Amino acid sequence: QVQVQESGPGLVKPAETLSLTCSVSGGSTTRSDYYWGWIRQPPGKGLEWIGSVYFSGSTHYNPSLKIRVSINTDTSKNKFFLKLTSVTAADTGVYYCARIASTGNYLLSWGQGILVTVSS
Amino acid sequence: SYVLTQPPSLSVSPGETAGITCGGNNIGSKSVHWYQQKPGQAPVRVIYLDSERPSGIPDRFSGSNSGNTATLTISRVEAGDEADYYCQVWDSRSDYLAFGGGTKLTVL
Numbered sequence: 001q002v003q004v005q006e007s008g009p010g011l012v013k014p015a016e017t018l019s020l021t022c023s024v025s026g027g028s029t030t031r032s033d034y035y036w037g038w039i040r041q042p043p044g045k046g047l048e049w050i051g052s053v054y055f056s057g058s059t060h061y062n063p064s065l066k067i068r069v070s071i072n073t074d075t076s077k078n079k080f081f082l083k084l085t086s087v088t089a090a091d092t093g094v095y096y097c098a099r100i101a102s103t104g105n106y107l108l109s110w111g112q113g114i115l116v117t118v119s120s
Numbered sequence: 121s122y123v124l125t126q127p128p129s130l131s132v133s134p135g136e137t138a139g140i141t142c143g144g145n146n147i148g149s150k151s152v153h154w155y156q157q158k159p160g161q162a163p164v165r166v167i168y169l170d171s172e173r174p175s176g177i178p179d180r181f182s183g184s185n186s187g188n189t190a191t192l193t194i195s196r197v198e199a200g201d202e203a204d205y206y207c208q209v210w211d212s213r214s215d216y217l218a219f220g221g222g223t224k225l226t227v228l
Contacts, residue, residue: 037217039219046204046206046219046220046221046222047155047163047206047208047219047222048219049216049217049218049219052217060215060216060217062121062216063121063214063216064121096162096163100217101168104151104153104168104169104210105151105209105210105217106151106153106165106168106169106208107153107155107163107165107208108165110162110163110164111162112162113162
C-alpha cells in the first residue's frame with residue numbers, strides 16, 4: 001500500500017516561501033502508472049489543486065498559482081516537494097500531497113494534511 | 121480552467137436517497153471522480169471513473185455521468201454519511217485538475 005506523508009513548517013511569514021515535503025512509502029516516485037500532486041484547502045473552504053509532477057519530471061500547475069509555484073521530485077529519496085513563494089494570509093490552509101492515477105487522473109491516496117499558517 | 125458546479129448543501133432524512141450533482145460543460149465526455157470529506161480528515165475517494173467503487177465503499181454509493189451533469193447517489197442514507205462531497209475531473213484541454221466547490225450533506 002503506497003502511502004504519502006506531508007512535512008514542513010506550520011508557520012510561514014508573509015512574503016516568504018512556503019516549503020513542504022511529501023515522503024512516499026511503499027512505492028516509487030519513478031513509476032509511470034501514477035504521479036504526484038499537491039492540493040490545498042483554506043479554512044472552511046473547498047479543495048484547490050496546486051499542481052502535479054510526473055515520473056519524467058514534467059509538471060502542470062494551477063494557472064492561478066503558476067508564477068509562484070514549483071514542484072519537483074528527488075527520486076533517490078522517494079520524496080517530492082512544493083515551494084510557494086511570496087505567500088500571503090490567503091495561502092493559509094491545510095496542504096495535502098497525493099498520489100494520482102495516470103489513467104483516469106483520480107486521487108488514489110492522500111496524506112493526512114498539514115496546516116500551514118501565514119502570519120507574522 | 122474548467123469549472124465544476126455543485127450545490128452548496130443538501131439535507132436528507134435517514135433512509136432516503138441523496139443525489140449530489142456536479143455540473144460542467146460537456147462533463148459527460150470526461151471521467152468524474154467523487155470524494156467524501158469528514159471534519160478534520162483527509163478526503164476519501166468514494167467513486168472513480170464515473171461509477172466505479174473502491175474496495176470498502178458500500179454499494180449504497182453509486183455514480184452516473186451524462187451530458188452536462190454528473191451525479192453521486194447515496195441510497196439508504198445513514199447518519200455516518202454526513203460529510204462534504206467533492207467532484208473532480210481532469211481537463212486535458214487545459215491540463216487542469218478541477219474540483220467542484222463541494223456539497224455539504226446533512227442527515228436530518
